[in-house]
Amino acid sequence: MIAEVIVDVAAHPIDRPFDYAVPEELQVLVEPGMRVKVPFGPRKVLGFITALKDTSDFDVSRLKPIHELMDVVPVLNEELLAMAKWMKKQTVCFEIDALQVMIPSALRAKYEKRFVLNAPLEELPEPLQPYFDKRPSVRSQDAVEVYGLLKKELERGTVVADTDISQQTAVKKARMIHITDSLEKLESIEIRSNAKQQVKLMAFFKNHLGKAIESSVLQKEAGTTLPTIYSLAEKGAAEIHNEELYRDPKLLSDIEKKPNLQLTEAQQAAYDAIDAALNTPKTFLLHGITGSGKTEIYLQTIEETLKAGKEAIMLVPEISLTPQMTLRFKERFGDLVAVLHSGLSAGEKYDEWRKIQRAEVKVVVGARSAIFAPFRNLGLIILDEEHESSYKQDDSPRYHARDMAIWRSEYHNCPVILGSATPSLESYARAQKGVYELLVLEKRAKNQPLPTVHIVDMREELRNGNRSMFSVPLAEAIRERLDRKEQTVLFLNKRGYSSFVLCRDCGTVMQCPNCDISLTYHRSSELMKCHYCGYDEPVPHTCPECESEHIRFFGTGTQKVEEELAKLVPEARVLRMDVDTTRNKGAHEKILAAFGEGKADILLGTQMIAKGLDFPNITLVGVLSADTTLHLPDFRAAEKTYQLLTQVSGRAGRDKLPGTVFVQSYTPDHYAITLAKDQLYEPFFEQEMAMRRASGYPPYYYVVNVQFTHEDLMTVAGYADQSVRFLQSQLSQSTLIIGPSASLIARVNNRYRYQCLIKYKKRTEARRRYAAADQNLSLGMDKKRRNIVD
DNA sequence: AGCACGCCGACT
């Protein structure tokens, strides 16, 4: 028996199956999808069995045997193995990367070099002996001081090198206290009245008859200690066992089940359409304005799916995977829900994953990678906020969860729901073409009015002598809320890595004449540069449109805003939320909770607070500068601005009090801003589509971003140039190649980065040619890394 | 990617 193995080495010549002999004793056990340790050249590596067969194109007598089988049950099923092969083609990644991303990180191998003693200890030189005293091997990192000596011993053969392949200790064991379920039994136990601790614990036991509680949890909940527990256990009040356990933070909190909400007419119509398609590989685009009740539709369609004996995956953007959100699912589906998000430890994620694999849960709520949940009988996939860019992984494998969802839906014959208040242009265009079925919710479920949105012209403010970042109307509105004891949320869209030059008189921002994106200001060279094509021109001293001298570099940090805010309303209590204040685990939730409890008047933050903010007392939202997003060097800048403004406005007036929104901008007439004011999605879509068509961007063209990196600037520039010429000769004339030019972040980890854009219309043809070129280029390239981004 | 093999310069 022969196994095809995809080996854990991410490199071009290795990216294909290698054949291994299956040892006699393993033949009854092996299955595709299991992990194996195999010899590979002079070392051992981990790999995945992707197939079993009886013949090989390779010389069978030279096949090496599998060294060790790592699993008893496959970690990947046939579907996921097939999906990895497809991902490799689809995203131009190594198959091993596709396989690795499908399993929890706790199962991924850790490699550790070791020195193994291969002779009696006495034969080693004196200084080495302590290292091997009472242990057969030593971690290479623990023996750095004696590398010289070890090297000599390696040659003598008294010590050999080895690579230890391990995985995280995955299964958690814990001491469980099983409280007896008989009240009589408890009452028959006598406790001396001066044993106060025991009396206290006994009372707790009586309230939790028949329950099993982890000892550490019990100690915390009952305020007791281990000896006390043991004394009561000896008297028969409880039994103590060591058990395999899931890491679940909420052992005692019984979540109350909540019934379905009554659907509105529009919700019912959408629900019926999906319900009718529960056994078809159909993709729905559910377009519903903020507050229109999309979640209730998700919950009820999932319920139908479960009734049919099938499973469901619910994807949400990482940032909105808040406790309130997951609670809503647990209230409906109780223990049948697994939750996967970045806040969990590797072990916790592994536990959730095992629940899925063992079919103990039926619903998964999670971020991007939850799309690989190893369900076998999938009945429904939902992507909430489908336009979110976090659904695309930005390193290899650069997959988009939406594409993976649709692939799985075809495999399982089940529907996909893409939900959003502001669909991506790509999805909406597909819905218009009839590729997806469009479902629309035009009204808010509780019939609340949309908040009133005011657009503030900051050019006007400047003309009136206001040079601060708070316009007069916004400042007034903030003061009003303070008086009325209502809350305010202020958004500052950070400038990130790019900065632009803006005319404060007319709002002009310089654009690239070739690419229709904003030019980026480079301080070192004093140039305005285009990050798509490399075009540059000097920084202007006066505005090219209106000749004003008020043209300057733009961008502010939250800290500076905080200072100005303190001057504006010194009495206000302000909470700041940005990357600096949310670095620690759980800080995000803590700040939000504090704000929700009314411990502050104003919440100041970046995009990260645009989601999951649902507090009744927020009546004012201020967007300090809509321009920052609008002038990102990105062809999706307008789309992102529209989405952000819509999202942000939805934070105000979610309960009884009406909401007001102020959007400050130097380009208040831009369609992304004016149309977001009243959530006019269709007109925005039409206008933005026209722009995309005119400048050759998605959805009209496919765009691929190829990156080149190298530690030497000249080398990478030269290779990028050479590669682009090669690609040009390979691809058809309708394919445009833009660049190469230095990347937005010109250097990362001491490697210089270049990129080029490839634009094409026919997907399959260009993809195939590109993949071929990818092979050729890599062969000719030295110490270079290449990446496809889009 | 990682590791071994192998072929030339500067040290004991």
Next chain:
DNA sequence: GTCGGCGTGCTC
């Protein structure tokens, strides 16, 4: 004479 630099080639 030997240590060690990194070019080349292979991995079932």
